[in-house]
Amino acid sequence: MPLLEARNLTKRFGGLVAVDNVSLAVEPLTVTALIGPNGAGKTTFFKMLAGELEPNAGEVFFKDQRITNLNVTRVSQLGIAKSFQITQIFPKLSVEQNVLVPALAATRGAFRFDALLPLSSARAAHEIAERVLEQVSLLERRIVRAEDLSYGEKRRLEVALALATQPEVLLLDEPAAGMSPSERTAMVDLLKNLRKNVTIVIVEHDMDVVFGLADRVVVLQDGKQIAEGSPAEIRGHPRVQEAYLGGVE
Amino acid sequence: MFLAVSLHLLEAQALNGLALGAILALAALGLTIVFGLLGFVNFAHGSLFMVGAYGGWVVYTKTGNFFLALPTALIVAFIVGVIVERILIRMYYRRPPEDQILVTYGLAIILVEISRAIFSSQTQLVSTPSWASGTIDVAGIYFPQYRVAVMGISAIALIAVYLVMFKTRIGLIVRAGIDDAVIVNILGINVNRTFLLVFALGAAIAGLAGIADAPLIAVNPDMGNDLLVQCFVVVVLGGVGSFFGAVLGGLVAGEIVSLTTAFNPDLSSVMLYVAMAVVLIVRPQGLLGVEGRT
């Protein structure tokens, strides 16, 4: 049974069809890569999975439960976490304070009025935060203000924020974008570690990352799904080669 | 008979509503253009209304000529608008809305206090010009001439702005910018200068409304406060950035206040804000606004 399933998702913006009838079934504890030239609709598709956008048509199912029009808070509480393509952190909070935000949501639910209990007493949340920071190698930087981090560190924090909600499914939107080669390798190592416990769907442009990591690859172009299969199958796929050869990739 | 009196009162109040609405439409027009194009609400708008009123009043008391007072108000408010935009406002176009609200609120304080320092807090009574001091018979209702004059002044000003906005190139740029400021920028049009002109124009219109309204209300440094909020109501009712929305919203607002007065004077102002809240909750884009424009 697929853990996360998208059926015939379509999204239109005025006259433009950004995502055209795309379906995807994600099995538990797998890594699925979503690739395609710029403008293929990958991020828009992701947004529909995470509840940021409402599809014009189609449905999203999580553990056989319909989650199609739920908002981001509900989706996050159900166990799907998404990292953002453009880094979305809490700039003036420290790294640790940043990660505590999703950790608090994971341990306390969507709302709790514990206004008279100090933050320091939220043991479970702090434990999650520490563990996650360790995983992304940001533990030594815990007291640094998020806006003072380097670009690569910010991208790692971005992943940490998604991780700290204790998700079953991690949607990563170009987590390694703009990183140096060594940072990229570190990110791939991180993902290889994570995949043992979390189901991952990742949007990526770097083919080495994709082929080293993914169990399945889905290819989008101009909003349409043009191919799906194992990395080896996709590598030799004529339509995929055409999509990339013609483009700026 | 109760019904006859009631109908007569309603008619009179409906007429009053038009006069009130005319002022509100004019005053709010400046606000809505600036809000639509520059994307922020000018909390100093009421103080610009006041600046115009004082500017016109000074000339009026010196020359006794109301026809001089009108353009004076326009020019004075325009100049203040230019100064304020160059010194302060232009730094705020990209800042978050809270900052924009705060800085224009602070600016309002400054303008009000400067006026208070020059003119004192004393309320000035501006006499209606001699050519419009009587009453005129409108279908059995004795209606003050000046209120008709106000409707006339407002109508002329609205038509002038309409012509500029819909029949000139700069108006086209402004309307395009209201729809999509980014595109206008990309097209290489001098956005800075356009913004300056629009802001100053908004100020000028507010100033004109100020002197036009001066014979009807108390002229003092704080006169802009209530007008500011009333303009918000009009902009919300009519829809942000919409010329016709400001006109329609102004007239609707004027009628709401006036007609409610006929039934229950205590609730007339309250109804206005109830209407605003209802619209903001049920249809935030207003009667003529475009969905999604925030």
Added chain:
Amino acid sequence: MTAGTRRVLLGLAAMAVFLFLFPVGLEKIGGGIPLASRILVLGLFGLGVDLIFGFTGLLSFGQAAFYGIGGFVSGFLLIHGIVHGALVALAIGTLAASVAGVLIGALSLRQVGVYFAMLTLAFSQMFYFLDLSALRNYTGAENGLPGVPRAHVLFWHWGGNSEAYVFIAIVYFVAFAVMWLIVNSSFGHVLRAILENPQRAAAAGHDVFRYKLFAFTIAAAYAGVAGGLLGLFQGYLPPDMFTIDTSGQIIVIEIIGGPGTLVGPLIGSFVWIYLSQVLQSFSAVAGLWRLVLGIVFVLLITGFRRGIAGGMATFMQQLRRRREPVPVATGE
């Protein structure tokens, strides 16, 4: 005792000492005990504003509504002898203000930014005009409500200015302590996250609307307490408690004092009230203090958003940093 607890206790002790010395110090610079009371009342009002603006990023231009409701409800109850104890009257007034807070918040908080500000402004004006007209039999319209008795608190009947100050200072202290707990709680941490990045806070799994609503209601409650205290203190409730100027004034106080610092509003109201009272006596500058504050306000918004308290905090931080190695972002 953990370091955190020690910090809180030290801070509260410092506040207690300050409250004790405040009227004494104020007298030395031309103020008096009544002035100190006024400053605390506004500082209390500002605590609520700091919560929603300084910590959550909500700019409400309608806090005067809750100030007025709290004041007039508790004042009315005491004037007409419906209630005899100050605490009960305050509690009911605060409850009324809180209910208004929930209602207005529920309707306004679906919007953000300018529309939120305009909605709070509209609701506040509604209450102002209700105060002046429809409810004038209860509120005295332009004349306000005079004759609020100096009520008793439990078995203590306070009469003079000093006793009034003691009562107000105790209320302020408790309110301050509670607010400190709130902002340092997990609940408060989520509010800070909402200030920084509301979309991200929502994506992290928090029900942002409910957090905002609770914070907004707390701020309304604080405004209500402050309003009630004002009535008790000056024996009179003026209609201008409901005006836009009052809403604007508390925002100016918040900015000048420093958002997000809790003591900011206290500093801000000291500046505002002290300047207005003391400068009045110099007729040359009497009217100009507002102009000066307006200019300072604009300058602060433009260049220095942290206000007086924030500036002091940053200054102390930098002093501390000189002694510790600075963690630098390692470019990789």
